Every structure is written in structure tokens, then in C-alpha cells.
Amino acid sequence: MPQLLGVQVAPARRVKINGRSVLTAIHKQPAEGPVPVLPLGLGGDDQADLSVHGGLDKAVYAYPSEHYPFWRQARADAGVSPLDDALPWGSVGENLSLQGLLETEVWVGDVLQFPHCALRVTQPREPCYKFNAAMGFAGAGRAMAQTGCCGFYLAVDEPGHLSAGESFQLLAGPRRLGIPEMFRAKLVKHLR
Numbered sequence: 001m002p003q004l005l006g007v008q009v010a011p012a013r014r015v016k017i018n019g020r021s022v023l024t025a026i027h028k029q030p031a032e033g034p035v036p037v038l039p040l041g042l043g044g045d046d047q048a049d050l051s052v053h054g055g056l057d058k059a060v061y062a063y064p065s066e067h068y069p070f071w072r073q074a075r076a077d078a079g080v081s082p083l084d085d086a087l088p089w090g091s092v093g094e095n096l097s098l099q100g101l102l103e104t105e106v107w108v109g110d111v112l113q114f115p116h117c118a119l120r121v122t123q124p125r126e127p128c129y130k131f132n133a134a135m136g137f138a139g140a141g142r143a144m145a146q147t148g149c150c151g152f153y154l155a156v157d158e159p160g161h162l163s164a165g166e167s168f169q170l171l172a173g174p175r176r177l178g179i180p181e182m183f184r185a186k187l188v189k190h191l192r
Helices: 065-077 129-135 140-147 179-186
Strands: 003-009 013-017 020-024 035-038 060-064 096-099 111-114 117-124 152-158 160-162 169-171
Touching: 013 129, 060 065, 065 096, 065 129, 065 140, 117 160, 117 179, 129 140
Parallel strands: 060 096
Antiparallel strands: 003 096, 013 020, 035 160, 060 152, 111 117, 111 169, 117 152
């Protein structure tokens, strides 16, 4: 059964990216205890640019923990950090770090049924310049586009709360559009 390894939130704050002051909430930190799950996201979590992240269809961002070794290697190859450098949950900007559920196993409309809430898969995450900054190298977005290690956004079907360590079930939706297919269709421009 898949498991929720970490729950992360962050307030929006200003950071320097390419010499510009930018508002972002990509730098997620572990949340302690039960975290409220509300229609527009997790309690204590901000979404700085609502044109790209947030809203009802992108309320929560989930990411497979199985991709973390890839990002440690990519950061080491880019000279950002040593290979054995810790990369804590939330480093990719995700709210939920999942184990046992990859993008290839998820379809738009599937539901992640947790003990105290239900979240519906809506779409893949698209890489952006803030992701490059968070990873520490300019090619991070392109690497995400090439590998499909994108994670996926979730809408809140049943508000409640989440805690790290919980198991959850994947309830099949209509199974018409998979996350990898939707991701490839959206990111043709990043692969050129």
C-alpha cells in the first residue's frame, strides 16, 4: 500500500532569482502533526503565483520519493552538492512526498484516499525557473521534462487532515488520460 512519507508547507517569501526579487513558496518545510486539508490547499501553505500554482485544481502538489536519488545525482553532476548530500522531503517543492506511487501509475481523475481526506489527481506539474533555482542548477526544468519526474497536482474532494506516515489507497478514476501522456503533451516546448 502506498505511503505518505512527508507533509511540507511554506509561507510565500521573497528570494533573489537571476538578480530579481521573486515571491515564492517553493521552499517547503516539514509540517508537524496533523495538517489541515482545505479546498485551496494545506493549512500553513502559501501559493505565490496563482497563475501557475494553486486554485481548486492545483491545491496540493504530490511527488514520488523514488525520484529523489535522481535529483541527488543530477545536483552532484551539476556541481551543486556532493552525491551523498541530504535532500530533504519538500526540496522539489512538493507538499506530499509519496512512496509507492509513480506518475506512470496515475491517471487524471484517480483519487488518493487517505484516512481523513480524499485528493483527486488533476494534472502534472510543469517545471519553471523557480524549480531551477530550488534545485540549484539551470538545467533542472529540462531534466524534469526529459525524465517525466514531474509529480502531480491534486484537488481536494474531501477536506480533512493529513499526517506523515499515513498509508493511502489509489481509487481508479475514468482512466482516460495518464499523467505521463498529459505531461509530454504540455512540455513539447521544453524538450526542444
